[in-house]
Amino acid sequence: MSRSELQQPVSAGIIAMVVGYTSSFAVVLTGLAAVGANRHQAASGLLALCLTQAVGVVWLSRRHRIPIVLAWSTPGAALLAGMSAVDGGWPAAVGAFMLAGVAYVLTGFWPALGRLIGRIPAPIAQAMLAGVVLELCVQPVRSLVDNPGAIVPIALVWLIGVRLAPRWAVPAAFLTAGIVIGIDMIRRGEGIASSSLLPELSLTAPSWTWEAVVGIALPLYIVTMASQNVPGVAIMKSLGYDVPWRDTIVTTGIATVAGASAGGHSVNLAAISAALAAGPDAGPDKSRRWIASQSAGATYVVLAASSAALAALVAVAPAGVIATVAGLALLGTLADSLEGSMSQRKGREAAVVTFLVAASGITAYGIGSAAWAIVAGLVVHGVLHWSPKGRG
Structure with a gap:
């Protein structure tokens, strides 16, 4: 393979990871902080995610010789960002992350579990995600009013980026x-102490509370399966690759469990990043595009080194700046979720109810709005679609 032929997949893998990382790391840090992580624990989570994803990507792509890419769950991070600390605090959140990872492993070995989750109507799952990210997407508007001097340049750069180079709009906004x-x-x-720039893993012993299991682990599992793993398989299929389901989902589950005590919330099959690393940009020879995943794994390791520095930068940011970047990063997710939730005209009242409950931000019995939104949506869906047995 010539140097020019090798350069294309290698550069595609690097670009895919840089774009994915800079477009959503602020959402990850915001989400981890919302469920109780301090700055060091959130930075550790970012580091753990990069390292576990790197190992998983290199293993899967080399084993199957296809450009499989893993990523953190941006919808899952957005879900966390719309929550507050549950009973048990950060250790309970870590326990919930572990349980989500165990659920991924079980899904890989036990297809019936995946089919059970698949029975949740897609509009309801999408409506829950839309309701959760709505508050985050509103933050740029509020921040613009409160701190226009800091927010206007960010918003303008993002808007110009969307017009000229959409892929780089959010990274440019972060810059x-x-x-x-x-x-x-x-x-x-003021300045940032040099000691704060060194990446390190901060391990937390997990604990388990029913509020965290129902309020964090279950919604995290559902939204990651519905918004990341299933679309990721579909995108790879459209590019001509059949994802080895069991190997991939089990690997993401093991990676999630391995990184949970260090703060990693969820590893899953990439969707958008997969299109960048497995598409035509990775070279004309489809059999050699797996090299893009190898370079993606190496890039994850390099990016991991920036975790502490980014967390330190976030900690000293003026009011509203990071919330603005996170909100802009999630506008596409909000648009896609709203479109998906309203895709079926019949019975869409269930999706609307799900959206409203999720957007309300309520907490009842220690359980957040995301879990209650799923319950409410399923109840409404069940009532609207129920018919007596034997009725013609």
Whole structure:
């Protein structure tokens, strides 16, 4: 294989990871902080996700010789960002992450579990996700009113990026946010201690509470399966690759369990990143595109080194800056979720109810709105579609 032929898949893998990482790491840090992680634990989570994904990507792509890419669950992180700390705090959240990983492993070995989750109507799952991310997507508007000097440049760069290079719009917005943060630090005469820039794993012993199991683990599992793993398989299929379901889902589950105590919330099959690494940009020879996944794995390791620095930068950001980047990063997710939730005209009242309950942000009996939204949506769906036995 010539150098030019090798360069194309290698660069595609690097670009896919850089775009995916810079487009959503702020959502991950926000989500982990929302469920109780401090700055060091959130940085550790980002580091753990990168390392476990790197190992999984290299293993799967080399084993099957197809461009499989793993990623963290951005919808799952958005789900966490719309929550608050549950009974048991951060250790309970870590326990919930582990249970989600165990559920992925069981899904790989026990297809019936996957079929059971598949029976949840897609509009309800999409409506839950839309309701959860709505609050995050509203944050740029609120931040614009409260701190226009910092937010306007970020929003303008994002808008220009969407017009000229959509793939790079959010990374460009984050870069602008970094400049805004730097200017603010100079103005205040503050700095970041060099010791805060060194990545390290912060391990937490898990605990298990029923509030965390129902309120975090279950919604995290559902939204990741519905919004990441299933679409990821479909995207790979459209590109001409059959994903080895059992191997892939079991690997993501093991990776999730392995990284949970360090703060990693969920590893799963990539969707958008998969299209970048497995598509034509990775070279004309489809049999050699798996090399893009190998370079993606190596890129994850390099990006892992930035986890602590990014968390430190987030910690000193002016009010609303990181919330704005996270909100802009999730606009596409919100649009896709709203479209999916309203895709079926018949019985869409169930999706609307699901959306409203999720968006309400309520907590009852220690369980957050995401879980209650699924319950409410399924109840309404069941009533609307129920018919007496024997009725013609």
